[in-house]
Amino acid sequence: MADTMSETKVPPPIYTTKYKPHPTEKMKAAQWTGTKSVTVGEVPKPMIxxxxxxxxxxxxxxxxxxxxHMYGGEMNMxxxxxxxxxxxxxxxxxxxxPEVKDxxxxxxxxxxxxxxxGECDYCQRQEYSLCDKTNPSKEMESLYGHRLSGIFGYSHLTGGYPGNQAEYCRVPNADLVLVKCPEDxxxxxxxxxADVTDTAWHGCELAEVGEGDVVGVWGCGPIGLSIQRLSLLRGAKKVYAVDVDTKRLAMAESFGMIPVDANKHKPDEYILSVEPHGLDKGIEASGFRSTDSAAHKVMRATGLEGDSADTVSEVIKxxxxxGNVALIGDFFFHTNMFPIGMLMEKTITLRGGQLMAQKYYPYLLNLVKxxxxxxxxxxxxxxDFENxxxxxxxxxxxxxPGGxxxxxxxxxxxxxGQ
Structure with a gap:
């Protein structure tokens, strides 16, 4: 009965995740070989x-x-x-x-x-990262109650698809998963x-960043900085950039953001001291490995929690x-001491999720063109790839180099020559 219900709830995947090796041709690929170990190996070239x-x-x-996350060991299982x-x-x-048309x-x-x-109810609503049919992972269904979409090279929780840090990549459902790119x-x-801009735009969409908003972004890595710049493009009035890396904070400031050095200030308290009304939109883009408090560091080190609520708590406060809060840093597991009372009592909308990449094209491509x-x-x-x-x-x-x-x-x- 349980198996029947599971198959009814989530249709079996129609796109195989299996790697069909070429009988003679080889290629170089970046392979996971353990915690903090990625090597360039020679593997068979994939086939249709x-x-x-x-x-x-x-x-x-x-x-x-x-x-x-995979490299650092958090996803070894x-x-x-x-x-x-x-x-x-x-x-x-x-x-x-033979069925690729575009x-x-x-x-x-x-x-x-x-x-x-492109066919299930989620894809029909352009909620592509929630696709029902491309991820066969029973483990994900057990963890979350449902399967999400397949993702290239992103663990067996998302289907075990071979990634594209390689010389060749097999792309399932190419008409939906590829975007034509101008030669020039x-x-x-x-x-x-391919990902950074889409993910950053998704963060802005989840938070509903718009004209006149005061925005705070925790994290000044590639995604965080991109969210900040796209927030300004979408009409935000002010954008606060939070990080501990002074070089990245300087980069954010050079792009017109207001830097908040988490080494010098408790970010939530500092922001509220200069913006008593609070942020209209708060976005977490520092990742689930970010911890501030000794309590969360101990809990993570001893396996009592998998993620940390430190930065999320700051964003909510x-x-x-x-207001709206969006989670873009990848959270996979569980966390303790989550401020559910503050979230509920302040009537805050909290959203997260993987990017719905296909939804944002051709708009993002045209924005760049x-x-x-x-x-x-x-x-x-x-x-060079070999490095x-x-x-x-x-x-x-x-x-x-460059940070x-x-x-x-x-x-x-x-x-x-590209």
Missing amino acids: TAPKDAIVHITHCTICGSDL AMEKGDIMGHEAIGYVEEVG FKAGDRVIILPVIAC MPAKKALAL ATRKC EGKYDPSFVFTHED IPQIYDQQFHHTV LKAVLRTPYGRSL
């Missing part, structure tokens, strides 16, 4: 496994902040040695399945992180549109009554 698939020859990829990492890449279509070999494309079917668009702009927004600032370093193990270590420890993200060129990307 379903009629809606495409094979993309990758030119550029990058490391997402959420990849660091959902990883298998040899998993191919990554969900931010661009390249050229090499081959398409793409052909030779098209330059952006690969979106979210693998959606610089690689950094195109790559930033600094946000005005009847028309010169209204340049997302390429998030890439402060360029390197990705070192770049993982640098991003984990915030030592990437943010590295764009990684594959041998194919280098051969094209």
Whole structure:
């Protein structure tokens, strides 16, 4: 009975997550090999496994902040040695399945992180990251009561799909998961549109950032800075940028934000001292590894909690009554001492969730094409794909040259001079 109910509630996935290896051709790929260990290995090149698939020859990829959860060990229970990492890449279509209608070999494309079917009720409402059909994970269903969408290279909780920190990537349901990219668009702009810009826009959407708002963003990494800049583009009156990294705070200030150094101030108390009314919109973009209090550090170290409520509590306290709070930093597990009373009594709307990437195209692509927004600032370093193990270590420890993200060129990307 339980199995029948489960299958009724969540239809079985129609897109296979299986990696169909090429019988002779090999490729290089970034593989998870344990805590703080990613290596470049040689694996079989993927092949078309379903009629809606495409094979993309990758030119550029990058490391997402959420990849660091797997790298740092927080997601070990959902990883298998040899998993191919990554969900931010661009390249050229090499081959398409017989049911792919909108793409052909030779098209330059952006690969979106979210693998959606386009057919289920959630996809029909453009809630693509909640897709019913592309993630077979029973573990996620057990944890959350439902499965979310599949995501490239993002643990077996999201389907176990091989990622695109590799020379080639199989893209299921290509007509929905790929975006055509102009040939003349610089690689950094195109790559930033794969995930960073979409996720930042999603954060603004969840918080409903609009004209005249006072916004606070916890986190000045690539996503946090992008949320801040897009908040101004959407008409925010003021944007407070919270972080402990003085270089990133200086970057935020150079973009027109009001920096809040969490080394010098308790951010919620400081913001309320200068904005007694509180923030209209508060956005958490620092990630679930962010802890301030000794209590949460002890609980996380001893396994009594998986996530921390420190920054979330600050955001809720600094946000005005009847304001909006959005969670963009990845929270997966559970936390203690969550301020549910403050959330309820202040009538605050709290929202979170993975980006609904497909929903925001072609709008975001046009925004960049028309010169209204340049997302390429998030890439402060360029390197070769083969050096990705070192770049993982640098991003984990915030030592990437320039302080943010590295764009990684594959041998194919280098051969094209891109």
